[in-house]
Amino acid sequence: MSHLKGISVPHRKNTAESAPVQMGAPTVAYYPTVQHIGAPAVPVVKAGDEVFVGTLIAEAGGFVSSPIYSGVSGKVKSVDGTLQPSGAFVPTVTVECDGLQTVDGSLAPPDVHDTESFIEALRRSGVVGLGGAGFPTAVKLGVKDLSKIEHIVINGAECEPYLTGDTRTMLDRAEEIGEGIELCRKYLGVSSFIIGIEKNKPGCIREMRSLAARHAGMRVTVLPSVYPQGAEKVLVYNTTKRMIKEGQLPIDQGVIVINVTTLASVARYIKTGMPLTEKCVTVAGGAVAKPQNVIAPIGTPVGEVFDFCGGFKSEPYKLLYGGPMMGIAIADKSAPVLKQTNGLIALTKDEAAVRPTTPCIRCGRCTNVCPLGLAPVAIAAANDATDMEALEKLKVNLCMECGCCSYVCPAKRPLVQQNKLAKASLRDWQNKKKEKETDKK
Amino acid sequence: MSKLNVSVSPHIRSGVTTTGIMLDVIIALLPAFAASVWLFGARALYITAICVLTCVLGELAFELITKRELTVGDLSAVVTGMLLSFNLPVDIPEWQAVIGSLIAIVVVKQLFGGIGCNFANPALTARVIMLLSFAQTTAFTAPRGADLVGGATPLALIAQGDEDKLPTLFKMFIGERAGSMGETCAIALIVGFIYLLCRKVITWHTPVVFVGTVFLLSFLTSDFSLEAAMYQVLGGGLLLGAIFMATDYSTTPPTKWGKVLFGLGCGLLTFTIRRFGSYPEGVSFAILFMNILTPYISKLTARRPVGGVKAK
Numbered sequence: 001m002s003h004l005k006g007i008s009v010p011h012r013k014n015t016a017e018s019a020p021v022q023m024g025a026p027t028v029a030y031y032p033t034v035q036h037i038g039a040p041a042v043p044v045v046k047a048g049d050e051v052f053v054g055t056l057i058a059e060a061g062g063f064v065s066s067p068i069y070s071g072v073s074g075k076v077k078s079v080d081g082t083l084q085p086s087g088a089f090v091p092t093v094t095v096e097c098d099g100l101q102t103v104d105g106s107l108a109p110p111d112v113h114d115t116e117s118f119i120e121a122l123r124r125s126g127v128v129g130l131g132g133a134g135f136p137t138a139v140k141l142g143v144k145d146l147s148k149i150e151h152i153v154i155n156g157a158e159c160e161p162y163l164t165g166d167t168r169t170m171l172d173r174a175e176e177i178g179e180g181i182e183l184c185r186k187y188l189g190v191s192s193f194i195i196g197i198e199k200n201k202p203g204c205i206r207e208m209r210s211l212a213a214r215h216a217g218m219r220v221t222v223l224p225s226v227y228p229q230g231a232e233k234v235l236v237y238n239t240t241k242r243m244i245k246e247g248q249l250p251i252d253q254g255v256i257v258i259n260v261t262t263l264a265s266v267a268r269y270i271k272t273g274m275p276l277t278e279k280c281v282t283v284a285g286g287a288v289a290k291p292q293n294v295i296a297p298i299g300t301p302v303g304e305v306f307d308f309c310g311g312f313k314s315e316p317y318k319l320l321y322g323g324p325m326m327g328i329a330i331a332d333k334s335a336p337v338l339k340q341t342n343g344l345i346a347l348t349k350d351e352a353a354v355r356p357t358t359p360c361i362r363c364g365r366c367t368n369v370c371p372l373g374l375a376p377v378a379i380a381a382a383n384d385a386t387d388m389e390a391l392e393k394l395k396v397n398l399c400m401e402c403g404c405c406s407y408v409c410p411a412k413r414p415l416v417q418q419n420k421l422a423k424a425s426l427r428d429w430q431n432k433k434k435e436k437e438t439d440k441k
Numbered sequence: 442m443s444k445l446n447v448s449v450s451p452h453i454r455s456g457v458t459t460t461g462i463m464l465d466v467i468i469a470l471l472p473a474f475a476a477s478v479w480l481f482g483a484r485a486l487y488i489t490a491i492c493v494l495t496c497v498l499g500e501l502a503f504e505l506i507t508k509r510e511l512t513v514g515d516l517s518a519v520v521t522g523m524l525l526s527f528n529l530p531v532d533i534p535e536w537q538a539v540i541g542s543l544i545a546i547v548v549v550k551q552l553f554g555g556i557g558c559n560f561a562n563p564a565l566t567a568r569v570i571m572l573l574s575f576a577q578t579t580a581f582t583a584p585r586g587a588d589l590v591g592g593a594t595p596l597a598l599i600a601q602g603d604e605d606k607l608p609t610l611f612k613m614f615i616g617e618r619a620g621s622m623g624e625t626c627a628i629a630l631i632v633g634f635i636y637l638l639c640r641k642v643i644t645w646h647t648p649v650v651f652v653g654t655v656f657l658l659s660f661l662t663s664d665f666s667l668e669a670a671m672y673q674v675l676g677g678g679l680l681l682g683a684i685f686m687a688t689d690y691s692t693t694p695p696t697k698w699g700k701v702l703f704g705l706g707c708g709l710l711t712f713t714i715r716r717f718g719s720y721p722e723g724v725s726f727a728i729l730f731m732n733i734l735t736p737y738i739s740k741l742t743a744r745r746p747v748g749g750v751k752a753k
Contacts (some may be wrong), residue, residue, distance in 0.1 A: 004747065233748065243747065243748045247750060325450060328450070330445065347452060351453060352446065354448060358458075358512065359512060359558075361459055361462075362691045363462070365457075368695065372748065373746050395746035407451050408457065410459045410462055411458075412458070417449055420449070
């Protein structure tokens with residue numbers, strides 16, 4: 001097996017040539033306290049407080065958590081709960097912007113001189129996995145036993161259609177990527193850096209190869225243009241031939257995976273002391289008048305970002321955070337740009353139409369394209385029958401929800417959706433089983 | 442602005458649909474269909490029309506009567522009708538064609554749950570039932586251009602030891618030999634095969650392994666005669682079966698190795714029946730037999746979850 005399987009999706013990366021355009025201050029900015037995986041951040045401001053670009057507005061709520069900084073200057077209007085696209089109700093800081101974008105005067109580059117201070121700086125940087133997952137970078141790089149890290153795999157695959165933010169990072173911020181590599185070498189003791197890039201980005205491959213010539217131990221792996229190359233397990237396998245097994249983290253295979261924009265953002269913070277307050281977002285999709293890359297202050301309502309791109313040329317049917325394969329649909333244009341937001345995609349009805357589901361014809365496409373060799377049809381049947389032992393054997397817990405199965409299904413069956421449900425019910429069942437076992441003891 | 446749709450990912454889907462796949466199969470069958478009309482005359486068109494119409498109306502009627510969801514628009518009944526007709530001799534009486542079509546659609550397909558649920562190929566099963574019930578199913582007619590007087594098929598001639606009466610290999614290739622309507626023209630079937638491969642409707646595994654097995658075994662058991670092996674490949678319903686019947690989704694294994702095993706089994710059985718059986722043609726029985734084994738082959742060759750760890 002030379003590569004894990006996957007599918008060909010349309011690229012639609014027509015914004016790749018557009019250097020990101022800086023967007024000004026929005027009228028209002030929203031900061032939900034969940035913009036990462038882990039515990040919600042805890043607001044440290046109250047209504048009436050003045051904030052500037054880079055002012056801490058919520059501190060990390062635990063070890064796996066991340067602080068949130070204001071991307072705008074203005075006055076805090078309120079701190080109360082809002083409903084997120086994920087369905088969760090979380091505390092949100094609302095800031096009324098003054099339009100001046102005054103930078104917080106207290107910002108200064110962090111004092112970094114050893115591993116501990118480096119990780120501490122990362123913790124303060126507010127940087128999380130910017131590829132979309134939002135896992136706090138300080139936790140990911142804060143490995144206790146540094147000798148376990150053999151390779152750092154830099155994710156430049158950007159396999160989702162439309163998205164070109166990482167592409168622009170590789171083209172425009174090569175120096176910062178290099179600085180990030182040197183930081184990891186110095187403070188984490190890593191000597192091997194592999195950047196994986198899909199072969200549909202020849203410009204990035206060229207740029208990163210020339211960067212690799214300047215940094216010892218860095219090499220470029222050209223990945224096939226097969227979705228989902230950017231998925232952690234697929235990327236690690238295709239760059240190092242190591243398979244992250246069930247229940248393992250990449251570090252168990254001696255690997256840390258970091259998104260290319262995340263790495264550049266780490267370097268920027270260490271150099272300037274400016275935490276994560278803005279984000280390069282690809283604004284695209286059939287309904288967008290002027291598709292382009294935009295650097296927007298975090299907290300900007302997506303409606304204002306779309307307006308900045310000329311609004312909609314046709315009625316949007318779906319607005320997405322992220323790409324069309326794994327992104328989340330937004331119900332309301334006041335939803336803000338978050339740390340992990342790498343794309344704002346407005347799809348027309350033609351592009352996103354949900355066709356009627358027809359009977360399964362057992363063509364086997366779903367199982368043949370699954371990167372992890374799962375059998376979605378069998379999983380759906382076991383889930384319908386609430387046969388948890390079968391779900392356990394079918395390893396539905398491995399499903400990374402990449403959506404390949406649903407994408408290829410000619411009968412338009414909701415396969416990945418059923419996998420998600422099956423995963424949740426299997427988890428519940430396993431937890432209950434564990435509880436019973438501990439009760440017995 | 443009207444309300445936004447907020448269904449879960451993925452938000453885009455491929456353009457491949459069940460109806461589209463069936464349409465591709467129909468297009469792939471058209472060369473063989475044209476050849477059947479050219480070789481056997483307008484009656485080939487007439488019989489095919491009867492089979493297709495009966496299959497479509499039979500499916501519609503069954504779904505209406507049993508109040509099931511109407512799936513007749515997916516064109517799969519058209520494919521079944523065409524395949525059944527291609528497996529029949531041109532002189533089959535109309536009423537037998539109608540009965541065969543109803544067996545295929547109602548008994549073999551719908552009674553087992555409709556599209557995707559049948560375990561045996563509808564057209565093939567119907568053909569075998571007709572073969573065992575009606576003598577006319579094996580009363581083959583010679584097409585235009587064929588030199589032979591009677592309607593003995595090449596494989597029957599070989600079985601009888603009348604090898605000197607065999608049509609030339611070239612005639613076998615373009616279909617000028619006795620047989621079922623749609624099975625004789627090898628070149629038309631191969632064109633359909635290439636089309637299906639290009640459209641990624643099927644993979645090469647089953648057809649190539651199936652035909653390759655028959656070719657190899659025939660070659661090895663005929664004193665290494667390439668000619669004899671080629672007659673086995675071009676004779677009977679081998680190409681039609683290997684390309685269009687042994688690649689049916691519901692009744693064959695889904696994975697690559699499953700398809701290889703399936704093709705191998707079909708090839709072995711076809712060779713065995715042709716060589717040692719009393720019946721000169723074995724493709725239908727071979728595929729049908731392998732259809733029954735499909736669940737086991739599928740289980741045996743199912744993909745293993747990558748990186749999965751056995752439960753303690």
